[in-house]
Amino acid sequence: MKKQRLKEVSKGVRKVDALGLATGRALYTDDYAEPGMLHGKILRSPYANARITSIRTAKARALRGVEAVLTWRDLPRIPVTTAGQGYPEPSPYDKFILDKRVRFVGDEVAIVVARTERIAQKALELIEVDYEELEPVLDVRKALKKGAPLVHDEKECKVIIPIPYEPERNLVARVDASIGNVDKAYRACEHKVSGEFENHMSAHSAIEPHCSLSYLDPNGRLIIISTTQVPYHVRRIVALAMDIPVKKIRVIKPRLGGGFGGKQDIVLEPYVAAATLKTGKPVKIRMTREEVFVSSRTRHGMVTKIRMGADKAGNIKAIDLYALSNTGAYGNHGLTVACNVGMRTLVMFACPNMRFTSDVAYTNLPNAGAYRGYGGTQGILPTSGAIDILAEKLKMDPVDLLLKNIIKPGAEVPILNELGEGATTGSPRIGSFELAACLKTGAKAFGWKAKRRRPRDTGRFRRGVGMAPMIQGSSIPFIDMASAFIKMNDDGSFNLQMGATDIGQGSDTVLAQIAAEALTVKTSDIIVYSSDTDLTPFDVGAYASSTTYLSGRAVKKTAEKVKELILDVGAEMLKADRNRVRLEDGKVLAPGARSVSLQQVGTYSLYEKNQFQIAACESSFSEESPPPTAAHFVEIEMDVLTGKIRVLKYVQAVECGTPVNPVLAKGQVIGALVNGLSYALVEQYIFGPKGRLLNPNYDYFKIFCSRDIPDITTIFVPSYEDTGPFGAKSVGEVCINGPMPSIANAIYNAVGVRMRCAPFTPNRVLEALRKNGVT
Amino acid sequence: MMQVELTINGIRKTFETQPSETLLELLRRNGYTSVKFGCGEGACGACTVILNGHPVNSCLVLTGLADGKSVETLEGLGDQHKPHLLQEAFMETGAIQCGFCTPGMILATKALLDGNSRPSDEDIRRALDGNLCRCTGYEQIFDAVKAAARRLRAAKKPKASSK
Numbered sequence: 001m002k003k004q005r006l007k008e009v010s011k012g013v014r015k016v017d018a019l020g021l022a023t024g025r026a027l028y029t030d031d032y033a034e035p036g037m038l039h040g041k042i043l044r045s046p047y048a049n050a051r052i053t054s055i056r057t058a059k060a061r062a063l064r065g066v067e068a069v070l071t072w073r074d075l076p077r078i079p080v081t082t083a084g085q086g087y088p089e090p091s092p093y094d095k096f097i098l099d100k101r102v103r104f105v106g107d108e109v110a111i112v113v114a115r116t117e118r119i120a121q122k123a124l125e126l127i128e129v130d131y132e133e134l135e136p137v138l139d140v141r142k143a144l145k146k147g148a149p150l151v152h153d154e155k156e157c158k159v160i161i162p163i164p165y166e167p168e169r170n171l172v173a174r175v176d177a178s179i180g181n182v183d184k185a186y187r188a189c190e191h192k193v194s195g196e197f198e199n200h201m202s203a204h205s206a207i208e209p210h211c212s213l214s215y216l217d218p219n220g221r222l223i224i225i226s227t228t229q230v231p232y233h234v235r236r237i238v239a240l241a242m243d244i245p246v247k248k249i250r251v252i253k254p255r256l257g258g259g260f261g262g263k264q265d266i267v268l269e270p271y272v273a274a275a276t277l278k279t280g281k282p283v284k285i286r287m288t289r290e291e292v293f294v295s296s297r298t299r300h301g302m303v304t305k306i307r308m309g310a311d312k313a314g315n316i317k318a319i320d321l322y323a324l325s326n327t328g329a330y331g332n333h334g335l336t337v338a339c340n341v342g343m344r345t346l347v348m349f350a351c352p353n354m355r356f357t358s359d360v361a362y363t364n365l366p367n368a369g370a371y372r373g374y375g376g377t378q379g380i381l382p383t384s385g386a387i388d389i390l391a392e393k394l395k396m397d398p399v400d401l402l403l404k405n406i407i408k409p410g411a412e413v414p415i416l417n418e419l420g421e422g423a424t425t426g427s428p429r430i431g432s433f434e435l436a437a438c439l440k441t442g443a444k445a446f447g448w449k450a451k452r453r454r455p456r457d458t459g460r461f462r463r464g465v466g467m468a469p470m471i472q473g474s475s476i477p478f479i480d481m482a483s484a485f486i487k488m489n490d491d492g493s494f495n496l497q498m499g500a501t502d503i504g505q506g507s508d509t510v511l512a513q514i515a516a517e518a519l520t521v522k523t524s525d526i527i528v529y530s531s532d533t534d535l536t537p538f539d540v541g542a543y544a545s546s547t548t549y550l551s552g553r554a555v556k557k558t559a560e561k562v563k564e565l566i567l568d569v570g571a572e573m574l575k576a577d578r579n580r581v582r583l584e585d586g587k588v589l590a591p592g593a594r595s596v597s598l599q600q601v602g603t604y605s606l607y608e609k610n611q612f613q614i615a616a617c618e619s620s621f622s623e624e625s626p627p628p629t630a631a632h633f634v635e636i637e638m639d640v641l642t643g644k645i646r647v648l649k650y651v652q653a654v655e656c657g658t659p660v661n662p663v664l665a666k667g668q669v670i671g672a673l674v675n676g677l678s679y680a681l682v683e684q685y686i687f688g689p690k691g692r693l694l695n696p697n698y699d700y701f702k703i704f705c706s707r708d709i710p711d712i713t714t715i716f717v718p719s720y721e722d723t724g725p726f727g728a729k730s731v732g733e734v735c736i737n738g739p740m741p742s743i744a745n746a747i748y749n750a751v752g753v754r755m756r757c758a759p760f761t762p763n764r765v766l767e768a769l770r771k772n773g774v775t
Numbered sequence: 776m777m778q779v780e781l782t783i784n785g786i787r788k789t790f791e792t793q794p795s796e797t798l799l800e801l802l803r804r805n806g807y808t809s810v811k812f813g814c815g816e817g818a819c820g821a822c823t824v825i826l827n828g829h830p831v832n833s834c835l836v837l838t839g840l841a842d843g844k845s846v847e848t849l850e851g852l853g854d855q856h857k858p859h860l861l862q863e864a865f866m867e868t869g870a871i872q873c874g875f876c877t878p879g880m881i882l883a884t885k886a887l888l889d890g891n892s893r894p895s896d897e898d899i900r901r902a903l904d905g906n907l908c909r910c911t912g913y914e915q916i917f918d919a920v921k922a923a924a925r926r927l928r929a930a931k932k933p934k935a936s937s938k
Contacts, residue, residue, distance in 0.1 A: 024809025504873020
């Protein structure tokens with residue numbers, strides 16, 4: 001495919017929803033209210049592992065203003081997964097919406113529905129629960145050991161596709177993928193590296209807390225307005241959990257206040273649904289910030305091990321990567337995040353012998369789920385660390401070592417075949433892949449070689465530089481599907497209706513630009529509506545970096561079909577040969593400089609002759625998942641007296657195909673980068689000895705604020721993805737993966753201490769410095 | 776039950792309230808939904824309003840403490856028909872992604888620029904440090920504040936000369 005001259009795509013047009021957002025008029029879930037609406041609150045477990053032996057609700061129900069109290073007795077006992085994935089899910093069906101067993105501090109025990117939030121809160125304290133406390137397993141390293149306490153001993157737990165699942169020993173999933181002969185090749189290597197790394201759990205921390213509102217419409221259908229990235233999956237999973245038909249449910253996603261994966265999981269929807277089905281009344285539940293920290297979802301913490309070996313010349317001959325993943329009390333995204341640890345690392349290497357293995361374990365800690373980066377974050381830490389160590393052994397620059405060993409555009413990638421997401425995986429050939437250009441461009445802009453050669457500082461403040469490469473995917477191949485519907489109006493404007501989910505990232509805008517480009521109109525001529533399971537066609541939703549790429553392809557295909565209909569009508573109006581008319585700048589042109597405008601075409605088709613609605617609905621199914629790539633370079637200054645790390649300079653070079661909207665793409669990569677920096681340096685869950693989260697608030701769980709932002713340079717490296725809409729691939733996730741490994745490498749460069757365990761908070765850094773005699 | 780009198784966006788109004796009700800709850804209950812609940816503990820800034828000229832977290836202000844005072848919310852700044860310069864600046868620089876922190880950010884920016892028409896980078900970072908954003912990484916918000924400051928200065932000039 002040749003590059004086209006683009007008019008709407010590749011322009012930084014204003015977000016189509018900007019006006020409502022900038023004036024505070026846009027409505028988020030919590031801004032909706034139904035007449036007579038009740039407020040729900042959820043009673044949560046104080047124990048990490050316990051059986052409920054008795055639960056008495058009479059006192060709570062007797063409180064004035066309380067309309068209902070629901071416990072496990074009020075709900076059908078149906079195992080589901082709340083992972084919010086497509087069907088059949090690769091996550092175990094191990095969750096009962098309410099259960100008589102609780103599996104982490106914060107697990108759901110009961111729902112109270114009352115006239116006000118305050119009454120509901122008060123009623124929670126009146127519910128009397130007797131627990132039989134069981135020993136919890138809180139350390140993932142102990143979870144798979146013989147005799148460890150079991151998180152799921154109920155017999156109904158199951159997986160619905162053939163994947164390894166052994167709850168009788170806390171095993172959620174296992175991965176074993178390899179090419180070549182890793183052990184033999186590693187033994188033969190001249191230079192060998194092996195080591196263990198660990199990354200931590202963390203919170204998505206969207207500023208909008210999770211919120212859901214449900215009510216019955218006049219025909220008795222259940223309407224759910226919710227903070228969700230996956231309206232269609234919500235509909236299917238609520239139907240299953242509540243044992244009602246899909247056709248009885250409509251899910252509406254209004255404006256969303258950020259997701260980052262945390263709103264892919266089905267967190268509140270079954271609870272409001274249960275409350276509405278019980279009372280017949282509208283019910284809203286909005287999480288407190290504490291609940292968002294504890295009881296929404298987290299990033300999978302992992303212990304990773306790597307072995308990497310190279311020959312004398314620095315050709316990497318063997319990579320062996322292992323991850324022990326902590327999925328918490330339920331197995332959401334356990335298998336797939338683990339697979340992505342291998343997929344987002346090994347794929348970048350042209351190495352003949354590679355292996356990725358993983359064990360995913362239950363613990364009695366908060367439930368992990370999807371989180372921007374999705375395995376890439378966890379995998380790059382050991383991989384990039386090993387590259388740094390190997391480069392030192394080889395007396396090479398890590399950038400040069402990478403340039404020598406990464407794949408080239410168009411490369412065959414056999415490891416992809418082995419690393420599916422529990423199903424057939426994509427084409428083992430990569431299309432566009434400009435990681436080499438990212439490495440070179442980023443290194444140059446950063447001044448890498450000169451900074452790297454600088455001798456180590458010896459005083460209190462010591463500078464160091466580090467770097468990391470990273471890749472992500474664009475949609476889940478052979479699984480994800482997106483569709484779009486476009487109809488034409490009498491003024492030549494178009495309605496674009498999509499299940500694709502704008503969660504703040506700007507997909508409504510980017511997809512409108514793609515439609516406008518294909519229809520040769522302005523983005524402002526496209527009226528976007530997303531997403532509503534009654535009114536918009538199917539889309540898996542906003543996850544797996546799929547929207548620009550996959551939903552974008554669906555939109556382009558739909559627009560092209562509409563364009564054909566417009567040309568039919570235009571040719572009829574112009575009495576011209578159908579094969580000789582074309583669409584350009586919003587006009588149908590025929591030979592002899594004759595033309596009709598889109599307004600004329602729209603009006604003609606609706607009112608004048610042979611009337612019909614110009615409209616189309618098309619779908620796109622993904623057969624590949626082209627990776628966006630990036631290279632990060634960081635300079636830090638360490639205070640060896642306090643352990644505090646200050647980021648002085650950060651350069652990121654990113655390649656994502658055509659940036660459909662460069663302003664929004666820049667926002668995506670800087671936002672991801674800053675989230676990654678915050679994760680690497682300050683964010684951490686701190687648990688008490690019995691599994692209670694001790695810091696579920698912003699005072700003690702810090703996230704980066706305006707004063708923490710370093711000097712950041714962002715460079716987009718040109719590339720063009722043939723399979724993507726107008727050359728685009730994804731951009732939303734990839735850059736969150738870079739800061740943790742880059743900073744780890746920079747710490748080593750500064751003080752010669754290899755920190756393998758994130759986050760790099762002052763007390764941890766200081767401890768490492770002391771242990772190594774630096775301070 | 777008690778009554779408070781508030782001047783919201785220039786209009787004086789009387790509200791029934793409870794001593795334990797926060798200004799955030801009162802405002803949202805009465806349709807000022809640009810004021811967002813983000814944390815309820817004064818840490819995220821999504822509920823920022825300008826109270827007697829100062830940006831505050833309305834989740835920490837009990838309604839009794841706001842009695843007799845003036846409250847500015849984003850609804851008072853500009854609307855879809857005629858957005859304010861500040862809102863225009865936020866729309867054009869990529870400063871808005873999900874938009875949930877935007878009302879608070881714009882009000883914190885207004886409070887800054889009302890007292891400082893030429894803020895330094897450090898002034899901007901300080902002024903916004905109580906308003907968390909998880910989407911943008913802040914850089915394009917800084918761009919918006921600078922653009923807004925420039926436009927406000929430009930808008931003031933011709934008026935001053937015509938007077």
